[in-house]
Amino acid sequence: xxxxxxxxxxxxxxxxxxxxxxxxxxxxxxxxxxxxxxxxxxxxxxxxxxxxxxxxxxxxxxxxxxxxxxxxxxxxxxxxxxxxxxxxxxxxxxxxxxxxxxxxxxxxxxxxxxxxxxxxxxxxxxxxxxxxxxxxxxxxxxxxxxxxxxxxxxxxxxxxxxxxxxxxxxxxxxxxxxxxxxxxxxxxxxxxxxxxxxxxxxxxxxxxxxxxxxxxxxxxxxxxxx
Numbered sequence: 001x002x003x004x005x006x007x008x009x010x011x012x013x014x015x016x017x018x019x020x021x022x023x024x025x026x027x028x029x030x031x032x033x034x035x036x037x038x039x040x041x042x043x044x045x046x047x048x049x050x051x052x053x054x055x056x057x058x059x060x061x062x063x064x065x066x067x068x069x070x071x072x073x074x075x076x077x078x079x080x081x082x083x084x085x086x087x088x089x090x091x092x093x094x095x096x097x098x099x100x101x102x103x104x105x106x107x108x109x110x111x112x113x114x115x116x117x118x119x120x121x122x123x124x125x126x127x128x129x130x131x132x133x134x135x136x137x138x139x140x141x142x143x144x145x146x147x148x149x150x151x152x153x154x155x156x157x158x159x160x161x162x163x164x165x166x167x168x169x170x171x172x173x174x175x176x177x178x179x180x181x182x183x184x185x186x187x188x189x190x191x192x193x194x195x196x197x198x199x200x201x202x203x204x205x206x207x208x209x210x211x212x213x214x215x216x217x218x219x220x221x222x223x224x225x226x
Contacts, residue, residue: 074105074187074218078146085183085222091164091173094226100132100149100169101222105142105187109216112139112189116210120203123174123181130203131183132169133160136194161200172224180225189216 078101079085090096103117115137121129132149134157141154149159149169162170174181190213197209 102146
């Protein structure tokens with residue numbers, strides 16, 4: 001069981017995980033107030049703050065959310081989270097075949113109307129090199145098959161340019177001697193069916209376009225170095 005305490009001026013708040021709950025949710029156990037002359041405490045604001053924490057804490061602990069259901073998850077049949085990406089998925093310049101990786105996801109948030117996807121290398125040498133950007137993936141889709149880029153993508157989805165300057169997937173090709181690079185795959189669940197972006201849209205513009213539309217996300221990271 002997890003109990004979390006927060007100390008605010010004149011207040012002590014205790015949130016405790018409900019051991020009888022199957023969702024790992026938190027409940028407000030107590031709010032202790034020490035009133036001093038002239039002190040005004042916005043209790044309504046405190047309660048709203050606590051409700052916010054009750055939603056945030058289970059997610060930060062990797063547990064089910066307080067509304068029921070699991071947080072969205074993404075996985076790949078090609079590699080496990082944190083493990084090395086197999087050679088066939090890397091660029092020819094690094095000895096591979098540039099086959100786009102297979103992906104699958106589950107526990108989609110209620111209200112999802114579409115998905116978008118990114119694969120980015122945040123290594124200091126790569127500086128957020130984009131390996132794949134996909135938008136307008138229909139809400140009913142739960143996977144992208146191996147080698148789908150530019151060939152068998154879900155109907156309605158749109159691939160944008162990667163940092164190699166090509167439409168679609170571009171596998172790992174880290175500079176030699178720079179160690180393992182992390183390739184962060186992020187799936188975003190959106191509350192809109194589609195949005196229009198130019199093929200040459202940058203990563204920053206891609207992220208800006210999703211602002212206010214994301215209702216859930218999931219990530220998996222593969223590694224590759226040479």
